[in-house]
Structures are given as structure tokens and as C-alpha cells.
Amino acid sequence: MEALIVVDMQRDFMPGGALPVPEGDSIIPRCNEYIRMFREKGALIVATRDWHPENHISFRERGGPWPKHCVQNTPGAEFVVDLPEDAVIVSKAQEPDREAYSGFEGTELAAILKEKGIKRVYICGVATEYCVKATALDAVKHGFETYLLLDAVKGINPEDEEKALKELEEKGVKLLSSALS
């Protein structure tokens, strides 16, 4: 069994949002294609979302690195991709005093995947060097065969993105230029 994990494709990470990934919107059509393609193959579709409380520790008001973004139940936290009704939504970084970049951190994601007999995961979304990277590394740690869909990820900073891809490859993530069939 396979799963597609779509990482943080939310309004605040798109141009015009609170914490935009440059050209983040350019991968929306690709992500939607993958969602459709994997769904048709019978794969589990998982969408992670950054789901912060108003006073999250990562926000500048609290000395963190980021402008306020993806606050729970605000328009900025909404998904910008088309998800099937049976998609599994995984909310992360909900605790005020803890940052969590990985979709596995402080969530039920590993348990859900194992319970469904998933062995292989494909990952797309934003941002490559933050939440995508952390999610992919954790996927490997949890024993999943992990593929990154290079034509459906986007980073904030090109140099950091390049470094992240190298590290992912070294740690066992398989980089796929594309999986579109």
C-alpha cells in the first residue's frame, strides 16, 4: 500500500499569503494531478497542515523566526489543493510552546499509515527545506520507503533547498524528477 503526503499546501504559504513561498502557487496544478493520480491507484491521500494557535512560539511576537501564519480556522490556513473527501487531514504545530515542522511530530500520522499497511510514501508540497524535509526524514526514520516528487515541491530559498535535497538523498529519500504517468 502507498500513500501520497501533501505537505502544507495552504493559502499563507502562497504568494500574497503571510509567509509566502516564492512561486509556491506554481505547484498547485501538479499537486492536484498527483492527488488525482494516486487516488485512482487506490493510494491513501494525506494532507498535512500547519495549524498554529494565535500565540504560537514560532511567531515574531514571541521571538520566533516567522510572521504570524496558518492560524487555526483562519483563511490563511485553508488548503489550496483539491482533496478527496476521504483524505486524511493531519494538523501539526498546534501546541503554543512547541514548533513542529514534520507531519509526524506530535501527530498520529505514523500510526495511521502503519494501521493501513502503508509501506511506501510519496511526498509533495512546501516548503522543501522546512516542513517537506522534516516530514521526509521522519518518514525514513519510521521505516517507510520514501519518495520525494521533485516536480511538486517548492522551497523558500534556492540554496537552502539545494542543501536540503542533498541531505534527503544522503539519508535515504529517493528523489523522483516526476512520477506522472
Ligand code: VGL
Ligand atoms: C513551514 C515555516 C514555518 C513549512 C511552516 O510548512 O515549511 N515553514 N511553518
Ligand code: ZN
Ligand atoms: Zn508554521
